[in-house]
Amino acid sequence: MMVQLLKVHGSQNQFFILDQTQLKNKLSDQERVDLAKHITDEKAGLLNGADGLLVIDSSDHDGALGSMEVINTDGSIASMCGNGLRTVSRYLSEKYGKDEFKVQTQDSDLAVHKEADLAAGVPTFSVEISPVSFNKESLPFDNFGVDKIIDQPIPEFGVGVHFTALAVPNPHLIGFGNFKTMKPDGLRVLGSMLNHKNKYFPDGVNVSFAEVEGPNTLFVQTFERGVGMTNACGTGMSAASLAFCLNKPGMAEFEKTITVYNPGGMVKTRVHNNDGDYTIDLIGNATFTHTVDIDEAALHANDLSDAEVEETNEQDAYDQFVGALDNGRF
Numbered sequence: 587m588m589v590q591l592l593k594v595h596g597s598q599n600q601f602f603i604l605d606q607t608q609l610k611n612k613l614s615d616q617e618r619v620d621l622a623k624h625i626t627d628e629k630a631g632l633l634n635g636a637d638g639l640l641v642i643d644s645s646d647h648d649g650a651l652g653s654m655e656v657i658n659t660d661g662s663i664a665s666m667c668g669n670g671l672r673t674v675s676r677y678l679s680e681k682y683g684k685d686e687f688k689v690q691t692q693d694s695d696l697a698v699h700k701e702a703d704l705a706a707g708v709p710t711f712s713v714e715i716s717p718v719s720f721n722k723e724s725l726p727f728d729n730f731g732v733d734k735i736i737d738q739p740i741p742e743f744g745v746g747v748h749f750t751a752l753a754v755p756n757p758h759l760i761g762f763g764n765f766k767t768m769k770p771d772g773l774r775v776l777g778s779m780l781n782h783k784n785k786y787f788p789d790g791v792n793v794s795f796a797e798v799e800g801p802n803t804l805f806v807q808t809f810e811r812g813v814g815m816t817n818a819c820g821t822g823m824s825a826a827s828l829a830f831c832l833n834k835p836g837m838a839e840f841e842k843t844i845t846v847y848n849p850g851g852m853v854k855t856r857v858h859n860n861d862g863d864y865t866i867d868l869i870g871n872a873t874f875t876h877t878v879d880i881d882e883a884a885l886h887a888n889d890l891s892d893a894e895v896e897e898t899n900e901q902d903a904y905d906q907f908v909g910a911l912d913n914g915r916f
């Protein structure tokens with residue numbers, strides 16, 4: 587029986603989507619991890635690979651149209667994926683004909699809704715990023731001698747950079763500085779050092795460098811846990827936006843729209859402060875670039891050799907959207 591996967595992206599953070607409800611027999615945990623590592627591999631995989639596999643399944647939670655599992659390209663499971671959740675939201679919205687609903691994720695059911703297109707031909711969704719925590723146990727982190735890291739220098743991690751650590755709920759370390767003065771390879775070196783189990787972050791951590799470009803305007807680049815350098819990281823940009831509001835109140839405001847540029851384009855965020863209980867809205871594209879038709883048995887066998895790939899016509903519109911961005915970086 588043929589099954590259709592999608593290749594998608596949120597701000598060019600690329601994923602494959604598999605909707606397990608199509609399958610006669612669902613993939614086992616190991617089959618899903620093996621498939622993720624294979625299909626996203628830039629050489630052995632499909633379409634030069636991707637940053638992860640998003641597995642959709644049914645949900646019996648109130649108001650949820652489905653569930654999302656996030657598998658990084660190295661096979662590790664993440665609790666959340668902001669750019670990916672926008673693409674999953676679009677998939678479920680079109681499957682069920684609804685524009686506002688919830689998606690069940692590992693830690694919580696998150697509110698999502700369709701937004702006005704960011705540009706012609708650029709489907710756009712808003713997704714809730716939460717729960718948020720700064721407690722060391724929630725990332726987790728250790729061996730810094732503190733229970734929270736908020737706007738602090740960590741000399742061994744980078745000179746001229748102030749760091750904030752938070753879980754949204756996947757773990758993020760956000761460094762604010764000036765890309766021109768930061769060591770050019772600083773993000774890659776630090777991201778690689780902290781990517782997997784280490785004495786500071788036992789579960790690894792996503793590392794982002796953020797630069798303030800103006801009032802309510804950031805540029806963020808991320809070295810993702812379990813992936814490496816990506817064009818964008820939705821939870822990373824959301825975490826950076828919250829740190830921006832907390833640490834630079836003169837430049838960023840809660841409840842106001844923040845524009846976050848990244849190497850893959852641009853998203854918008856809005857940080858809500860409910861008496862210290864934070865949630866973030868992440869608004870951005872949900873672009874479907876390819877369909878991938880494959881026999882269910884081949885999926886179980888992790889055999890991609892007969893996969894039939896078709897390109898959609900959506901990337902052109904996204905490229906035009908990026909080309910029209912006016913911050914001088916594109």
Ligand SMILES: N[C@H](CCC[C@H](N)C(=O)O)C(=O)O
Binds near residue numbers: 658666670
């Ligand atoms: N690499 C992340 C998961 C994907 C997050 C990112 N792609 C996003 O858009 O939030 C982690 O291991 O926590």
